[in-house]
Amino acid sequence: MAEMISLSINGVSIRVPAGTMVAAAVLIAGETMFRRSVSGEARGPLCGMGVCFECRVTIDEAPHCRSCQIICRDGMKVRTG
Amino acid sequence: MPSAASFDIAVVGAGIVGAACAREFAEAGLRTALIEAEAIGGGATAAGMGHLAVMDDSEAQFALTRYSQVLWKELAAELPAECEYLPCGAMWIAADEEEMAEVHRKQRYYSERGVPVEVLDTSSLADAEPNLRRGMAGALLLKDDSVVYPPCVAQFLVAQAQRDGATLILGRRVMRIDGNTAKLDDGSILFSDNFVLANGSSATSLVRDLQIQPRKGHLVITDRYPRFVRHQIIELGYLKSAHATRADSVAFNVQPRSSGQLLIGSSRQFGNEEAGVDGKIVSAMLQRAFEYMPGLKKLSAIRTWTGFRAATADKLPLIGPSPGRENVYLATGHEGLGITTSLCTAKLLGDLLLRRTPVINIAPYLPDRSYAVHG
Amino acid sequence: MTEARRTVDILVVGAGPAGMAAAVRARESGRGVLVLDDNPAPGGQIWRGGQEHSPSARASSWFAKMAASGAQVIAGARIVDGDAKRQCLTVEMPDSAFEVSYDKLILATGARELFLPFPGWTIPGVMGVGGLQALVKSGLPVTGKRIVVAGSGPLLLAAAAYFRAHGAIVPIVAEQAPVSRLAPFASRLAKHPGKLFQAAALRLALHRSRYRSSCWAIRASETERLESVQLQQHNRVWLEPCEYLAVAYGFISNVELAVLMQCQTGAAGVRVNDLQETSQNQIYCAGECTGIGGVDLSIIEGEIAGYAASGRDDLAGNLFKKRDKARQFAAALESAFALRDELRSLADAGTIICRCEDVTRERLEPMRSWRSAKLQTRCGMGPCQGRICGPILEFLLGLHPESVRPPVFPARVETLLRQEEETRPT
Ligand SMILES: Cc1cc2nc3c(=O)[nH]c(=O)nc-3n(C[C@H](O)[C@H](O)[C@H](O)COP(=O)(O)OP(=O)(O)OC[C@H]3O[C@@H](n4cnc5c(N)ncnc54)[C@H](O)[C@@H]3O)c2cc1C
Ligand SMILES: Cc1cc2nc3c(=O)[nH]c(=O)nc-3n(C[C@H](O)[C@H](O)[C@H](O)COP(=O)(O)OP(=O)(O)OC[C@H]3O[C@@H](n4cnc5c(N)ncnc54)[C@H](O)[C@@H]3O)c2cc1C
Ligand code: FES
Numbered sequence: 018m019a020e021m022i023s024l025s026i027n028g029v030s031i032r033v034p035a036g037t038m039v040a041a042a043v044l045i046a047g048e049t050m051f052r053r054s055v056s057g058e059a060r061g062p063l064c065g066m067g068v069c070f071e072c073r074v075t076i077d078e079a080p081h082c083r084s085c086q087i088i089c090r091d092g093m094k095v096r097t098g
Numbered sequence: 099m100p101s102a103a104s105f106d107i108a109v110v111g112a113g114i115v116g117a118a119c120a121r122e123f124a125e126a127g128l129r130t131a132l133i134e135a136e137a138i139g140g141g142a143t144a145a146g147m148g149h150l151a152v153m154d155d156s157e158a159q160f161a162l163t164r165y166s167q168v169l170w171k172e173l174a175a176e177l178p179a180e181c182e183y184l185p186c187g188a189m190w191i192a193a194d195e196e197e198m199a200e201v202h203r204k205q206r207y208y209s210e211r212g213v214p215v216e217v218l219d220t221s222s223l224a225d226a227e228p229n230l231r232r233g234m235a236g237a238l239l240l241k242d243d244s245v246v247y248p249p250c251v252a253q254f255l256v257a258q259a260q261r262d263g264a265t266l267i268l269g270r271r272v273m274r275i276d277g278n279t280a281k282l283d284d285g286s287i288l289f290s291d292n293f294v295l296a297n298g299s300s301a302t303s304l305v306r307d308l309q310i311q312p313r314k315g316h317l318v319i320t321d322r323y324p325r326f327v328r329h330q331i332i333e334l335g336y337l338k339s340a341h342a343t344r345a346d347s348v349a350f351n352v353q354p355r356s357s358g359q360l361l362i363g364s365s366r367q368f369g370n371e372e373a374g375v376d377g378k379i380v381s382a383m384l385q386r387a388f389e390y391m392p393g394l395k396k397l398s399a400i401r402t403w404t405g406f407r408a409a410t411a412d413k414l415p416l417i418g419p420s421p422g423r424e425n426v427y428l429a430t431g432h433e434g435l436g437i438t439t440s441l442c443t444a445k446l447l448g449d450l451l452l453r454r455t456p457v458i459n460i461a462p463y464l465p466d467r468s469y470a471v472h473g
Numbered sequence: 474m475t476e477a478r479r480t481v482d483i484l485v486v487g488a489g490p491a492g493m494a495a496a497v498r499a500r501e502s503g504r505g506v507l508v509l510d511d512n513p514a515p516g517g518q519i520w521r522g523g524q525e526h527s528p529s530a531r532a533s534s535w536f537a538k539m540a541a542s543g544a545q546v547i548a549g550a551r552i553v554d555g556d557a558k559r560q561c562l563t564v565e566m567p568d569s570a571f572e573v574s575y576d577k578l579i580l581a582t583g584a585r586e587l588f589l590p591f592p593g594w595t596i597p598g599v600m601g602v603g604g605l606q607a608l609v610k611s612g613l614p615v616t617g618k619r620i621v622v623a624g625s626g627p628l629l630l631a632a633a634a635y636f637r638a639h640g641a642i643v644p645i646v647a648e649q650a651p652v653s654r655l656a657p658f659a660s661r662l663a664k665h666p667g668k669l670f671q672a673a674a675l676r677l678a679l680h681r682s683r684y685r686s687s688c689w690a691i692r693a694s695e696t697e698r699l700e701s702v703q704l705q706q707h708n709r710v711w712l713e714p715c716e717y718l719a720v721a722y723g724f725i726s727n728v729e730l731a732v733l734m735q736c737q738t739g740a741a742g743v744r745v746n747d748l749q750e751t752s753q754n755q756i757y758c759a760g761e762c763t764g765i766g767g768v769d770l771s772i773i774e775g776e777i778a779g780y781a782a783s784g785r786d787d788l789a790g791n792l793f794k795k796r797d798k799a800r801q802f803a804a805a806l807e808s809a810f811a812l813r814d815e816l817r818s819l820a821d822a823g824t825i826i827c828r829c830e831d832v833t834r835e836r837l838e839p840m841r842s843w844r845s846a847k848l849q850t851r852c853g854m855g856p857c858q859g860r861i862c863g864p865i866l867e868f869l870l871g872l873h874p875e876s877v878r879p880p881v882f883p884a885r886v887e888t889l890l891r892q893e894e895e896t897r898p899t
Contacts, residue, residue, distance in 0.1 A: 061597030
């Protein structure tokens with residue numbers, strides 16, 4: 018069984034198997050809107066491989082992080098929107 | 099085949115200067131042609147920062163930039179959103195007491211001439227721009243300075259000119275001008291009583307003995323970080339950089355865009371006519387920027403690019419008839435201020451062509467000034 | 474700032490099948506090999522997530538060869554800049570950056586999916602086919618989820634099979650190509666050993682009822698979260714409820730880094746000679762960045778590049794025949810899944826084309842060049858740097874993207890600072 022780690026997504030704490038990508042964790046937490054586009058549309062991951070920048074979230078206060086390329090760390094704080 | 103088209107005036111180049119000229123002439127009722135070889139606003143205009151600045155190097159420079167600001171304020175209300183007009187003001191940063199003395203001198207200079215300014219001390223500067231390194235001596239705030247996105251302004255000015263009847267000839271390069279004909283790169287001929295060369299440093303290919311040098315600059319643009327900086331911010335040391343006429347130089351200059359992005363500059367290089375990004379000068383430029391604003395380091399940079407400023411020896415633009423070529427007017431040599439002074443350049447050329455009385459004295463910008471002064 | 478400086482004999486960018494094969498073969502010469510990849514683990518797109526997510530025998534064998542080769546691999550390392558003259562690249566890591574100088578460089582940067590816009594394609598839940606697959610590989614559970622798979626190419630079937638194997642319901646696979654092109658192609662599949670295509674053949678046989686040819690997605694809704702997709706086949710239009718729509722129209726080569734390094738490109742991808750050498754001295758290119766050809770071709774090209782870069786042209790030459798065969802297959806693939814004209818009119822006037830800057834089709838329609846489009850509408854100015862909208866503009870309006878400027882991926886500003894003694898001009 019994979020080891021579980023916990024992180025918070027928009028203030029709600031969840032547990033996911035170690036090795037889970039942040040984008041997957043956000044979806045597991047039930048959030049589909051990762052960011053608002055420049056005209057205010059809801060957006061979520063598109064390419065899954067780090068090139069489209071649609072999956073950007075704020076991780077530990079750093080904005081514009083591509084959640085599809087970053088693996089969850091224990092205690093990480095993720096914000097969408 | 100010679101075409102039948104015939105114009106009162108033909109403007110070469112649809113950068114911001116040519117676009118402003120075409121708009122001015124068409125509005126005044128002249129039959130106007132505007133010829134652009136590549137894309138509208140795609141030359142230096144696309145590379146520039148778009149800071150609409152007042153400057154005080156000389157009385158002539160002050161008069162030109164200040165009059166330009168007045169014209170920009172009038173235009174601002176008409177500009178569509180994509181022109182990103184942002185009346186953010188500019189801060190000249192003094193790192194130490196010596197530079198602070200310069201702040202006070204500038205304050206007197208501008209106040210005497212009715213330009214709204216304010217002096218900030220160490221702590222009020224830290225409040226106004228929290229991402230600046232702590233402990234700066236202070237700053238001069240120029241409240242009328244603002245920012246635009248130049249390529250869209252150029253497009254807007256061209257559209258206005260077209261609305262007033264100007265003819266846009268896009269994708270054609272003017273190869274030579276003889277009397278009242280211009281030969282284009284497809285072999286066609288365009289007839290016009292007068293010509294305006296608004297093609298930046300390429301003007302040297304159409305008139306002889308023109309003393310203009312391309313001065314290369316680099317800029318870096320970041321992703322969106324709204325309110326990371328709130329004003330156009332420039333170190334006072336910039337003046338030393340802008341004044342150097344030989345050596346490469348860099349200075350700290352950062353600009354907030356209405357998109358929330360930041361533009362980081364600036365560099366000046368002579369004798370480098372290659373358009374590629376020069377990693378060394380970018381490094382020097384950024385190192386300087388980090389000294390003033392360490393928080394920039396962690397921001398995400400999206401692109402770096404270069405552009406060429408058309409520089410003259412006395413740092414003033416060339417506006418007026420080309421010596422020895424009565425019907426060929428110059429509108430070039432704007433160096434690092436061509437966005438700002440584009441509107442004023444157009445106004446002054448319109449005054450000359452239509453024999454109106456100009457609001458400011460045009461003599462310092464006339465291309466034959468070197469003859470007038472030295473000869 | 475770029476902190477450390479490394480030097481290596483042979484540098485490989487990309488740890489997908491091509492990069493791994495190149496590294497393994499190059500290491501056989503005894504020369505030092507370093508492999509860099511942006512992903513958190515080696516494997517590239519098809520073997521994403523490392524060995525445990527790609528249990529095929531071939532994947533295992535290459536992971537094992539890689540481990541035994543002694544090539545050094547750094548994952549999470551993104552190349553953001555480079556200088557062909559100085560023979561070095563700038564590498565950004567999550568918390569640091571370094572410069573690496575090479576004697577030979579092998580670019581194996583792979584491909585990305587081609588997305589074509591239609592109303593609703595920006596709604597969360599509409600993803601790439603490989604895109605959604607990548608998310609599932611990185612921990613997204615899809616058990617019981619309804620996933621519509623659409624677009625074009627053999628990946629649709631492989632992905633649909635993968636989603637089903639992970640418990641998803643795939644009500645339909647919509648392939649835009651007509652059956653008149655697919656049938657002859659399907660009969661060729663049996664002769665080829667590639668895993669993707671075996672899977673494709675299998676699914677074609679097993680799930681024919683759910684596999685629709687001449688069928689594509691025309692609209693997705695609702696605005697905040699995907700609820701359904703409208704599909705069209707011939708004259709029939711219907712609504713298919715779903716939680717995810719996985720849609721992509723094939724692949725686009727990742728040529729940006731090669732272009733930055735001044736390698737010539739052609740219509741398909743980076744231009745290479747027999748030895749996978751580019752127009753730049755000391756730079757080789759292998760895999761999907763030279764053109765879309767599938768995993769078999771990627772591996773063979775990688776091996777050739779690895780041999781050639783380590784000075785063993787004879788061994789490289791032994792593989793030319795094998796590569797020719799794989800290339801023939803790639804050509805057949807391309808013609809079977811050629812994109813139909815109708816796809817050009819899926820996006821209506823108000824459909825967003827550039828997702829970074831939210832630029833709609835009607836604003837782009839009057840533009841005569843990529844440069845005007847960029848300057849006047851901001852299309853391509855966002856962080857994807859035109860990777861998503863560039864190929865779309867090419868497909869819809871025939872505009873060709875302009876030259877590449879550094880950084881070749883968005884990078885921390887400090888990464889652009891070079892570590893050199895005399896950075897300050899006097
Ligand atoms: C890095 C940098 C930062 C800058 N920052 C600022 C700033 O903050 N504020 C400011 O006021 N100024 C700034 N400037 C200066 C400003 O960008 C220029 O002065 C201004 O854009 C000049 O405009 P232009 O129309 O004269 O030239 P260009 O924009 O270069 O236009 C000339 C046009 O002529 C066309 N052309 C050339 N030859 C021919 C021909 N033979 N036939 C037809 N067409 C031709 C070209 O294609 C081009 O479009 C900056 C410049 C640089 C490089
Ligand atoms: C999203 C996606 C999913 C796919 N899924 C399948 C599948 O399920 N089955 C199948 O048969 N085929 C699949 N393919 C096709 C597959 O890409 C090829 O068959 C094969 O994997 C290509 O191998 P490659 O080594 O050329 O490229 P890739 O496997 O794409 O590897 C390229 C690597 O280069 C790295 N890279 C690129 N640029 C940089 C940079 N600047 N800095 C650092 N690293 C960089 C990338 O992170 C990537 O890991 C998929 C393709 C894509 C794009
Ligand atoms: S989903 Fe495209 S960058 Fe993450």
